[in-house]
Amino acid sequence: MKTRVFQREGLQPLLEALAEQFDRIIGPTVRDGAIVLDEIASDADLPAGWTDDQQPGRYRVGWRDDEAVFGFAAGPHAWKRFLAPPDVRIWTVRRDAGRLQFEPGRTVPRRDAFVGVRPCDLAALDILDRVYLQGPYVDPGYQARRQAIGIVAVNCTAPGGTCFCASMGTGPRAGAGFDLALTELVGDGRHEFLAEAGSARGEGWLDKVPSREASADDRAAAARALEEAAGRMGRRLDAEGLGDLLYDHLDHEAWDDVAARCLTCGNCTLVCPTCFCTLVEDRSSLGGESAERWKRWDSCFSREHSYIHGGYLRASGRSRYRQWMTHKLAGWHDQFGTSGCVGCGRCITWCPVGIDITEEARRIRGAEGTPAAERIRS
Amino acid sequence: MGRTRKPKLAVWKFASCDGCQLSLLDCEDELLDVVGAVEIAYFPEATRVSSRGPYDLSLVEGSITTLDDIRRIATIRKASKRLVTIGACATAGGIQALRNFKDVHEFVAAVYARPDYIDTLDRSLPIAHYVPVDFELRGCPINKYQLLELLSALLAGRRPSFPEHSVCIECKRRGAVCVMVAQGTPCLGPITHAGCGAICPAFARGCYGCYGPMETPNTASLGERWTALGVPPAAQARALRTFNAWAEPFRAAADAAAAAGKDRQP
Structure with a gap:
C-alpha cells in the first residue's frame, strides 16, 4: 500500500475526492464550545488551530500556537452516533383494509465518509463490529450503515489529560481498519500529512491529492510525533488481569x-x-x-x-x-x-x-x- | 379495537397557571386527531360544552390549596375511571408550594386588604396527597408529546413510555454538548427527570429542574460539584426550590443546602 506525503492544502482535494463517493462527510468541527462530530462541507469546517483541555469532569476548547488541523483529543461525540444512531425506527405498521402492513425502517443507509477517526475510535469500531456483526445475531441496520462508510483515520499527536489509549494498546497509532491514515506533521515551518493507504479505495483518494513519495525522514518524523504522544497520555490503566x-x-x-x-x-x-x-x-x-x-x-x-x-x-x-x-x-x-x-x-x-x-x-x-x-x- | 363510543375526556383545573392545559391546545397539528379519538366532555379552557360524568379519563392540573379543592378532587376522582395529573403543580405542589416553607397567614395578611376574605390551607400539596392517581405527567409545563403519548397509549390499551432517568440521557441523544463539563454552567440535568428533551442544555443553559427529581437522584454529589463550580449553598437551595420545591429529594437537598448556607454566614 502507498505511503505519500501531502501539504496542508491537500486536505481540500481529499475531501472533494470523498464527496464524489459519499453522501456526507462527517468530521470534527467546533460547535457549542466543543470539538464535535458533524457534517463537513469543506476543510474550512475542520478545527484548524483549535485544541482542547480535558480533565475529569472538565472540558474546554482553546487555541493552539500553530494551525494544526487535528491537534486535539477525542471530543464528546463518538462515531457510534452515526453507525448505531440514538433513535432508529425499526418498523411501521398500518391497518390497511383489515390487514396489517409492516414496513421496515430505513434500509438504504446514507454513505458516510468518516474523517478524523482516532486510533482509539477505530478500536471502538472493531469492538462494535464484534458486538453487532460477529455474534449469533447480526444487526442488519448496523451492518448496512457500517458497509457504507469510508474511513480517513488521523493518528493522535495531541492526547488529552484523560487519554489512556497507549496503556490499552489501541493508540496513538492506527493499526488497521482504515482506508487512509494520516499523521499530521506540523512545526518548523512545515505543515504536511503523512498518508498511509489501508485499502485500494484509500489509494484512489490519495491519487487525487497532489503528493510526493514519503521519505525515510518523513516516516521517522511521524514515528517520533507518535512516540512523543504516547508519552503524553494524561492517564494509564493497568489492564493486566x-x-x-x-x-x-x-x-x-x-x-x-x-x-x-x-x-x-x-x-x-x-x-x-x-x-x-x-x-x-x-x-x-x-x-x-x-x-x-x-x-x-x-x-x-x-x-x-x-x-x-x-x-x-x-x-x-x-x-x-x-x-x-x-x-x-x-x-x-x-x-x-x-x-x-x-x-x-x-x-x-x-x-x-x-x-x-x-x-x-x-x-x-x-x-x-x-x-x-x-x-x-x- | 372495536370501540363502540369515544372515551370521555375531562380536563380539570386547581391552583395553577393553565399552562399545562394549554399544552393540549398547543397540539395544533394533532388536535383534530385528539378530538377525533376522544369526546371532550369537560374542558372550560377550550369549550363551553360540558357533559356529566363518569369520565373515562380526567386530566388534572394544579395543586390543592383550599378546603373546597379537597372536596372537588374527591368528586372528580369518583367520577373518573382514570385520573392523570398533569404538570409540576399537580404532581409536586408547584411553585406555590414555596408557601409550605413559611406561614401562609403572614403572606395573606401582607398581600390582601381583607385577609378575612381568604380561606386557604397551610400547604399547597399534590393531588396524590388526597386521592389515588393513576399516572403523573411531570413538567412545568408538560411536554405536549408526552401528553399525546399518554392519550395514544391509554386508547390503545398499552403502557405509556415515560422514562424516569436523567435529562442527561435525552441531552446526549440529541447530541448536545454538556454545559456543566464544557462551560462550567451549573445544571440540574443529572438529578432531573427526563421528558422535556433537554431543551435548556441544548440552548447552552443549565437545566432548571422543571420535571422534578429523576428516579434515583444523587443530590448530595451534584451539590458538591456545584460548590466546586462556585455556587454558594444558599443559591443551590434557591435553584432546587422552584416548580418542584416540595418534591421530597429536592426539598431535602434544598433544606440541607440552606442549612449549610446559614452556617457559613458570619
Whole structure:
C-alpha cells in the first residue's frame, strides 16, 4: 500500500475526492464550545488551530500556537452516533383494509465518509463490529450503515489529560481498519500529512491529492510525533488481569465510595464509543391506524434498564456502577473476546462529577479479597 | 379495537397557571386527531360544552390549596375511571408550594386588604396527597408529546413510555454538548427527570429542574460539584426550590443546602 506525503492544502482535494463517493462527510468541527462530530462541507469546517483541555469532569476548547488541523483529543461525540444512531425506527405498521402492513425502517443507509477517526475510535469500531456483526445475531441496520462508510483515520499527536489509549494498546497509532491514515506533521515551518493507504479505495483518494513519495525522514518524523504522544497520555490503566481482579472484589468498599459520587445520570455510557445498550419503544397513533417500533439509546445507569417483572435488578447506584465497570473491563472479554474499553477517556471527561475509571480500577487493584472470578465464569 | 363510543375526556383545573392545559391546545397539528379519538366532555379552557360524568379519563392540573379543592378532587376522582395529573403543580405542589416553607397567614395578611376574605390551607400539596392517581405527567409545563403519548397509549390499551432517568440521557441523544463539563454552567440535568428533551442544555443553559427529581437522584454529589463550580449553598437551595420545591429529594437537598448556607454566614 502507498505511503505519500501531502501539504496542508491537500486536505481540500481529499475531501472533494470523498464527496464524489459519499453522501456526507462527517468530521470534527467546533460547535457549542466543543470539538464535535458533524457534517463537513469543506476543510474550512475542520478545527484548524483549535485544541482542547480535558480533565475529569472538565472540558474546554482553546487555541493552539500553530494551525494544526487535528491537534486535539477525542471530543464528546463518538462515531457510534452515526453507525448505531440514538433513535432508529425499526418498523411501521398500518391497518390497511383489515390487514396489517409492516414496513421496515430505513434500509438504504446514507454513505458516510468518516474523517478524523482516532486510533482509539477505530478500536471502538472493531469492538462494535464484534458486538453487532460477529455474534449469533447480526444487526442488519448496523451492518448496512457500517458497509457504507469510508474511513480517513488521523493518528493522535495531541492526547488529552484523560487519554489512556497507549496503556490499552489501541493508540496513538492506527493499526488497521482504515482506508487512509494520516499523521499530521506540523512545526518548523512545515505543515504536511503523512498518508498511509489501508485499502485500494484509500489509494484512489490519495491519487487525487497532489503528493510526493514519503521519505525515510518523513516516516521517522511521524514515528517520533507518535512516540512523543504516547508519552503524553494524561492517564494509564493497568489492564493486566483486571477482569479477574474485578470479579474477585465485587463486595469491595470502593464500590460504596464511587456510588456516593455517582449521579447515575448515564453520561459515561452515552459518550462511550463502545456502549451499545438500547431500549425498544412502541408508539401508536391516536386513532389506532398505525404504530411504530423504535430502538433508542439506553443506559445501564437507568433503573428501568434492569427492570424485570417484580422489580429492579439493580436498584442501587452501587450496583449500577459496578455493573458498568465490570462489564466494560471484565465481562466483555468473556462475551466478545476483547475489553470494552479503548482508553479514549470520554467517560472521565464527560462525567459531570469527574469519576475516573482508571482511578477506580486502581483502588480495586490495591485491594485484597476472595477469588470469585472462577465462580462467576463457571 | 372495536370501540363502540369515544372515551370521555375531562380536563380539570386547581391552583395553577393553565399552562399545562394549554399544552393540549398547543397540539395544533394533532388536535383534530385528539378530538377525533376522544369526546371532550369537560374542558372550560377550550369549550363551553360540558357533559356529566363518569369520565373515562380526567386530566388534572394544579395543586390543592383550599378546603373546597379537597372536596372537588374527591368528586372528580369518583367520577373518573382514570385520573392523570398533569404538570409540576399537580404532581409536586408547584411553585406555590414555596408557601409550605413559611406561614401562609403572614403572606395573606401582607398581600390582601381583607385577609378575612381568604380561606386557604397551610400547604399547597399534590393531588396524590388526597386521592389515588393513576399516572403523573411531570413538567412545568408538560411536554405536549408526552401528553399525546399518554392519550395514544391509554386508547390503545398499552403502557405509556415515560422514562424516569436523567435529562442527561435525552441531552446526549440529541447530541448536545454538556454545559456543566464544557462551560462550567451549573445544571440540574443529572438529578432531573427526563421528558422535556433537554431543551435548556441544548440552548447552552443549565437545566432548571422543571420535571422534578429523576428516579434515583444523587443530590448530595451534584451539590458538591456545584460548590466546586462556585455556587454558594444558599443559591443551590434557591435553584432546587422552584416548580418542584416540595418534591421530597429536592426539598431535602434544598433544606440541607440552606442549612449549610446559614452556617457559613458570619
